[in-house]
Amino acid sequence: MDQKPFTEPILQLDKVSFQYRNNYQSVDAVKEASADFYEGRMVAIIGKSGSGKSTLLSLMAGLALPTSGQVIYRGTPTDEVNLDKYRRENVTVVYQNFNLFPLMTCLENVCFPLELLGKSPKEAAVIARQEIAHVNLPETVCKRFPNMISGGEKQRVAIARALASGAKIILADEPTGNLDVANGEKIVDLLWHLAHDENYLVIVVTHDLGITKMADEVLQMTDGYLLPMDPESQLDRRSLAFF
Numbered sequence: 736m737d738q739k740p741f742t743e744p745i746l747q748l749d750k751v752s753f754q755y756r757n758n759y760q761s762v763d764a765v766k767e768a769s770a771d772f773y774e775g776r777m778v779a780i781i782g783k784s785g786s787g788k789s790t791l792l793s794l795m796a797g798l799a800l801p802t803s804g805q806v807i808y809r810g811t812p813t814d815e816v817n818l819d820k821y822r823r824e825n826v827t828v829v830y831q832n833f834n835l836f837p838l839m840t841c842l843e844n845v846c847f848p849l850e851l852l853g854k855s856p857k858e859a860a861v862i863a864r865q866e867i868a869h870v871n872l873p874e875t876v877c878k879r880f881p882n883m884i885s886g887g888e889k890q891r892v893a894i895a896r897a898l899a900s901g902a903k904i905i906l907a908d909e910p911t912g913n914l915d916v917a918n919g920e921k922i923v924d925l926l927w928h929l930a931h932d933e934n935y936l937v938i939v940v941t942h943d944l945g946i947t948k949m950a951d952e953v954l955q956m957t958d959g960y961l962l963p964m965d966p967e968s969q970l971d972r973r974s975l976a977f978f
């Protein structure tokens with residue numbers, strides 16, 4: 736059985752549904768998803784293409800509000816909080832394609848959330864350098880533009896930028912999807928340590944067997960429904976390839 740920590744959840748989903756709609760069509764992308772998420776844990780979400788994983792992540796990120804149900808951050812539903820503040824300070828997203836600003840140096844990329852939080856450029860640069868070291872990147876990366884570093888390094892810069900925001904919730908959508916196995920493993924290792932040594936909540940949408948093996952909990956999305964992965968079920972490379 737999965738042991739839940741003896742603390743309050745930092746993030747909760749309470750019967751969250753989301754429908755994409757226009758005048759002619761609608762798609763029920765997420766259907767009554769409920770779950771509790773705790774700091775200090777790495778949770779993997781798996782599921783077939785189109786099952787609703789990215790939609791669910793964007794609801795948790797405050798990029799959209801549920802059509803019904805609630806996403807609850809430290810006891811307060813996101814429809815009652817200042818969403819801009821929530822997105823800036825409480826939750827951060829790491830993407831498969833890194834989403835770095837191409838015309839900014841790596842240091843400037845990491846400074847960006849700090850300046851949004853009101854730090855002076857000088858203060859931001861000091862903290863950004865610390866975060867770049869935090870993700871085990873050499874100082875030399877700071878002055879390079881994102882297209883002058885490797886994929887694994889780009890994802891580390893993206894994680895450094897996520898950490899600079901000060902948010903305790905890291906949402907990652909296929910963070911190893913564009914990386915080779917060795918670099919992917921290093922990113923998984925970094926995310927795992929952030930959860931277990933530094934008390935972040937890390938939620939990772941993934942097809943990566945390495946992540947599902949290391950995760951404290953695996954949830955599965957099927958046609959918009961979110962269910963715990965049966966701990967008895969044999970999750971192997973073949974079953975993941977099916978997703």
Ligand SMILES: Nc1ncnc2c1ncn2[C@@H]1O[C@H](COP(=O)(O)OP(=O)(O)OP(=O)(O)O)[C@@H](O)[C@H]1O
Pocket residue numbers: 755756762763764782783784785786787788789790791
């Ligand atoms: N902008 C959109 N407008 C309308 N429907 C959408 C939109 N984005 C996604 N959908 C639909 O919502 C459902 C869930 O999509 P979502 O992108 O969340 O799936 P996913 O599990 O992340 O898939 P993948 O593994 O391919 O990234 C799908 O039926 C999809 O076609």
Ligand SMILES: [Mg+2]
Pocket residue numbers: 788789790
């Ligand atoms: Mg997706």
